[in-house]
Amino acid sequence: MTLNTNEQVRPGLHFNEQGIAEFSLWAPKATFVEISVIEKKIRLPLTETALGNWTIQTNQIKEGDLYQLILDRKTERPDPASLSQTNGVHGSSKAINLNDFNWTDTNWQNTDLEFYIIYELHTGTFSLEGTFAAIEDKLEHLKQLGINAIEIMPVAQFPGERNWGYDGVAPYAVQNSYGGAYRLQHLVDCCHEKGIAVILDVVYNHIGPEGNYFNDFGYYFTSKYNTPWGEALNFDDAYCDAVRNYFKQNALMWFKDFHIDALRLDAVHAIKDFSPVHILREIKIAVDQLNLETGKKHYLIAEVDLNDTRFINPLAKQGYGMDAQWIDEFHHALRITAGEPATGYFADFKGISDLAKSYTDAYVYDGQYSLHRKKHFGVQADENSGKQFVVFSQNHDQTGNRMLGERTSQLHSPEMQRLLAGAVLTAPYLPLLFMGEEWSETNSFQYFVSHTDEQLAEAVREGRKKEFADFHLQGEAPDPMSMETFEHSKLQWNLLEDPLHQNMFKYYQALIHLRKHHSALRSLNRKQIEVTVNEGNNTLLVHRWQEERHILCLMNFSSTDQEIQLPLLHKNWTTLIFSGDRQWNGHLKIPKNYTDQTMVVLPGQSLLILDQD
Known part of the structure; x- marks a missing residue:
């Protein structure tokens, strides 16, 4: 088998229909490569083909065999495209056959992206x-809550058993302590049976430090760029073709072999690539081709911190074609509006006027000067639809990257929590909830790792301390290596037995049900929204409509009663949801019916949603 290009070669070990093992490796730094089948005590030499590729077909490797790669007869390493690392990131790889799983989701059709209600x-x-x-x-x-898409934080094999997942060093291997590849396949199958799509978080901007052996094989990194993690992954320097192929094939693997419905690509602004075809665009082209071949829908959602529509513009407009992006600026403006201090990267946000802008314009910064960044920043996103933006009041980053990992339940009253939830679920964007917020989970979500390298562990501890210098916080961050930090971050499902927490769950249920069934909220047409802001009173009135259906969302972020005048639309209005109602453990009464231009007195920290009669 002669290879003239890396483009269509999937790296690693796989079994063909006849049960023969086929293995492909890119290792241009090696002059001789063998596979050591450990328990069988045999070494199989690979054949060098072209462009640093090594291959073998053999019947001497069977499913379940442990193996290692031996470079130049001396250096033993796990497979860089291993599918299973049962002995951790430093141990041997395990041969598994992803085609063995008996899928039952043949009739599954991915939910249209604009209808996603995401749960991270x-x-x-x-x-x-x-x-x-x-x-x-x-x-x-989750089904009862109304969730139809879960987003799973990264599962690529990382050191130890405790990690957020962004320190993965084996992008093709599924974390063994979570259950490994077969259990992930089973989970996806079960989700589809329940009508729930699965988004998987993947990291293509860096490789974690511990267990990172990529440089022993080839030129996976380049010194052309500096990144927070050291040398950048090599997407545009000499030898980059194989690196680009490695990550493109990884994306396709999740869709093909695990039936994942969408990928959330972590921090794509940290990907350094000045190629004529950006790696994200190349991945999108490959995914579009897969969709065409299978008749399935697979989405790509990017985390991007550049306010640059090039990432989400379609291929036909020379964009990178990402289907959607996370939009942190909605979160920042929302949290400042709720009364949190404008420190660190929050310093750029003024509060409710910025929140109003995000409702209509998505980006808060679309050309203005940013004091935090010390430059003019962003472009306008007028031509991008609402389904291209994911919004939230909290997520793993915005919670766990606080020094103490506090959730909104630890920072705000139940009244404000209900208001924050309403602000997200009535926005003309894709809503995302962070696990446990639906019942007001009281445990923190803190940063944790389980590195076995003590010097690295200490470096992580010191890094966390420096990270919070701009926030002027007192005290010390919890030890990321501590088991206590990890355990204190686990959800307390028993809280659902408490009436107060159960009531919060029912409130979220009601909001999600309304979001899914009211056409004015379900439609994400950004042209059909008007926002009236009163900075002095800290109130918003969001008017959304779809054809003849209209809905009004009144929000009071202040702590006292405020007046909000209804617009002149020649309609009568009926209360759908009032967050301060006794039904939601409130103690307030409010009229059930209103007419145009009524001056509504809205209690502090509350949400009122009105439907036309």
């Missing part, structure tokens, strides 16, 4: 057990 979760802390199997046990809870 971390496998290790979502349940007491911290496994994929334990997530399956909670799917009925």
Whole structure:
């Protein structure tokens, strides 16, 4: 088998239909490569083909065999495209056959992106057990809540058993302590049976430090650019073709072999690539081709901090074609509006006027001068639809990157929590909830790792201390290496037995049900929204409509009663949801019916949603 290009070669070990093992490796730095099949005590030499590629077909490797790669007869390393690392990132790789799984989701059709109600979760802390199997046990809870898409934080193999997942060093291997590849396949199958799409968080901007052996094989990194993690992944320097192929094939693997519905690509602004075809664009082209071949829909959602529509503009407009992006600026403006201090990267946000702008313009900064960044920043996103933006009141970053990892439940009253939820779920964008917020989880979500390298562990501790210098916070960050930090980040499912927490869950249920069934909220047409802001009173009135259906969302972020005048629309209005109602553990009464231009007296920290009669 002669290879003239890396483009269509999937790296790693796979079994063909006849059960023969086929292995492909890019290792241009090696002059001789062998596979050591450990328990069989045999070494199989690979054949060098072209462009630094090494291959073998053999019947001497079977499913379940442990193997290592031996470079130049002396250096033993795990497979850089291993599918299973049962002995951790430093141990041997395990041969598995992803084609063995018996899928039952043949008739599954991915939900249209504009209807996604996303729930972000971390496998290790979502349940007491911290496994994929334990997530399956909670799917009925998510179904009852109204969730139709879960987003799983990264599962690529990382050091130890405790990690957010962004320190992964084996992008093709599924974390063994979570249950490994077969259990992830089973989880996805179960989600589809429940009508729930699965988004997987992947990291293509860096490789973690511990267990990172990529440089022993080839030129995976380049010194052309500096990144927060050291040398950048090599997407545009000499030898980059194989690196680009490695990550493109990884994206396709999740869709093909795990039936993942969408990928959330972490911090794509940190990807350094000045190629004529950006790596994100190349991945999008490949995914579009897969969609065409299979008749399935797979989405790409980017985390991007550049306010640059090039990332989400379609290929036909020379964009990178990402289907959607996270929009942190909505979160920042929302949290400042709720009364949090404007420190660190919050310093750029003035509060409710910025929140009003984000409702209509998505980006708060679309050309203005940013004091935090010390430059003019962003472009306008007028031509991008609402379904291209994901908004939230909290997520893993915005919670866990606080020094103490406080959730909104630890920072705000139940009244403000209900208002924040309403602000997200009535926005003309894709809403995302962070695990546990639906019942006002009281445990923090803190940053945790389990590095075995003590010097690295200490460096992480020091890094966390420096990270919070701009926030002028007192005290010390919890030790990321501590088991206590990890355990304190787990959800307390028993809180749902408490009437107060159960009531919050029912409130979220009601909001999500309204979002899914009222056409004016379900439609994400950004041209059909008007926002009236009163900075002095800290109030917003959001008017949305779809054809003849109209809805008004009144929000009072102040702590006292405020007046909000209804617009002149020649309509009568009926209360749908009032967050301060006794039904939601409030003690306030408010009229059920209103007419045009009524001056509504809205209690502090509350939300009122009105529907036309």
